[in-house]
Amino acid sequence: MAQVLEFKLPDLGEGLTEAEIVRWLVEVGDVVAVDQPVVEVETAKAMVEVPCPYGGVVTARFGAEGTELPVGAALLTVAVGEAAEERPAGGADASGAAGSEGAPDRAPAAEGSGNVLVGYGTSQAPARRRRVRPAEPAPAAPAAPAAPAANGRPRPTGTAKPAAGTRAAAPGAADGPVPVISPLVRRLARQNGLDLREMTGSGPDGLILRADVEYALRAAATQGGRTGGRPAEPLTHAAPATATAGTPAVTRVPLKGIRGAVADKLSRSRTEIPDATCWVDADATELMRTRAAMNAAGGPKISVLALLARICTAALARFPDLNSSVDTGAREIVRHDEVHLGFAAQTERGLVVPVVRDAHTRDVESLTAEFARLTEAARAGTLTPAELTGGTFTLNNYGVFGVDGSTPIINHPEAAMLGVGRIVPKPWVHEGELAVRQVVQLSFTFDHRVCDGGTAGGFLRYVADCVEQPAVLLRTL
Known part of the structure; x- marks a missing residue:
């Protein structure tokens, strides 16, 4: 039984x-x-x-x-x-x-x-x-004529009603699951009241892409039509707010999920940590030449981020105060022996900080591979909680957004974060002469409770020296 x-x-x-x-x-x-x-x-x-x-x-x-x-x-x-x-x-x-x-x-x-x-x-x-299906399936009613879909593709408008006493078929049961490229696309359609069964995707084998859903919603909004039996909502995924006469309309976006978690962590960092920032411009020409030579020698390609990460782990070995956190309840500074290196990754679902475990034990090839693996998992939304927590130091490469500098907010409860801007050709005095060099701005934000400016400045200067002369790293390898 x-x-x-x-x-x-x-x-x-x-x-x-x-x-x-x-x-x-x-x-x-x-x-x-x-x-x-x-x-x-x-x-x-x-x-x-x-x-x-x-x-x-x-x-x-x-x-x-x-x-x-x-x-x-x-x-x-x-x-x-x-x-x-x-x-x-x-x-x-x-x-x-x-x-x-x-x-x-x-x-x-x-x-x-x-x-x-x-x-x-x-x-x-x-x-x-x-x-498990019923022994006697109910006869289906004839399908209704086809009508144009929201994305301009033909779709059926009628569905068969189940006979009395039988169970209605699940969505997509007749033709199998609706082919959607990702759960995010399915969620976008659900939040805006769009029935994916009434769409034909533009991807391979009819795969429904995010662009298909957004196009259908824009078309419905332009025509003042309805999607899936409900009014189309804004593409911001937020509930539209009502406005009275003389009151400007607003849109309220719920702070939940990853966006809410990021908001809570950043607010706590700003509230608890007395942070300070210092920065320096560095000539990265030799670092880029070193990377090109490594990649020309064969084997897996080395990323700039991996080289910077290796420099960070060497710098933290010289300045261990910065690989720490503050226990406010016990009024103690907790220094960590292992370097678990977090790095900021931008995804469709928001900013996440995956963590490379035991980064201080890895070479640049291992760091490159782990950065690639975690970045792919972050974009696919498959990172585990263990891969998103436990970091002791964070490396933030905001240069990928095309900006030169920033003042990073420390990833609570860590004590420091190194920010890296874009590497671009700039006029630079090299060996007493003006030349065009590859220049990067490095910004360093630290918790002033764990160290003073001398320690932070020493860390940043060592990182800049390694960027300008990668051979400096040989002392610690």
Whole structure:
């Protein structure tokens, strides 16, 4: 006899207490295997898939896409046991209005795989998803004539209604899942009331791209039309605010998810840390020549960021006060033996700071590879909480935005951050003569509680010396 087990949103780790449902990966009535991902959620750290520790038939889901749930809240229920495979497909989806009436009482949780912590892998590959269908499918009504879609492509306007007493097919059930390039595109369409089933994508094999969704929303806004049965909302993803006569219209953007986490951390940094900034211009011509020589020798290409990171780890070995944090409760400076190097990465979902573990033990090839891996994961939204926390020093390369200088805000609870501007040709006095050299501005922000200006200036001067004469690094290698 089957029993119904309740799967709750697991402990997310790293102090995270809630998550937003981005996309359900299973429907009510689906057969799931142990450790199969069942829902995709977004935390303040990353977007991850949550595996279910039970195998059986999904009988109910709790929470619609876009809903924020606290840790410990019910996600879904699964019927397990000998009768699970024979269970008719008709359970409840608690994300809508209807429900779980007639569902068996929930039994105490049985032993599962235990692999339910967000951001960590599962013990085995997930099985293919199967759906338990009714024995006698209801006849479908004839389809309505085609009408133009919001993006200018033809789409059907009618859908078949299920016969009385049968379960309605899930979205995309007739033709398979809607092909979407990323969960962010699906979320953008959902927040603006656009039905992806009514679109034909411009990508390969009809893949729906972000540009398709934005084009459809702009077209609907221009024509004053409706998308997916609801008014189109602004592309800022924010709820439009109402305005009365004489009152200017405003748009309110919720500070949540990654944007909210960044806001909280930066506010805390500004509130708690008495920071100071110093900067210097450096001639990076020899550094760029050294990199070109390394890459010409064959092997993996070396990035400028990796060379700067190697310089930073050497500088922190000479000035260990800057690889620290302040315990305000104990009124102590905590110096770290290992250098866990964070670096700022801009993504569609906002600014994130992945962390390269034990950067002081890595050479430039290893640093280049790890920067590439973490950057790709950041853009895909698959960074784990462990890859986004625990940094002891941050390197911020804002030169990629085409700017020369900045005053970085320290990544709390760290004690310092090095900012790097763009490297551009400028007039420079070299060996007593005016010449065109590759010049970069380095800015260094530090917590004045952990050191004075002499230490900070010494660190920055050493970094600049290594940029101007990479051979200086040979003393520490």
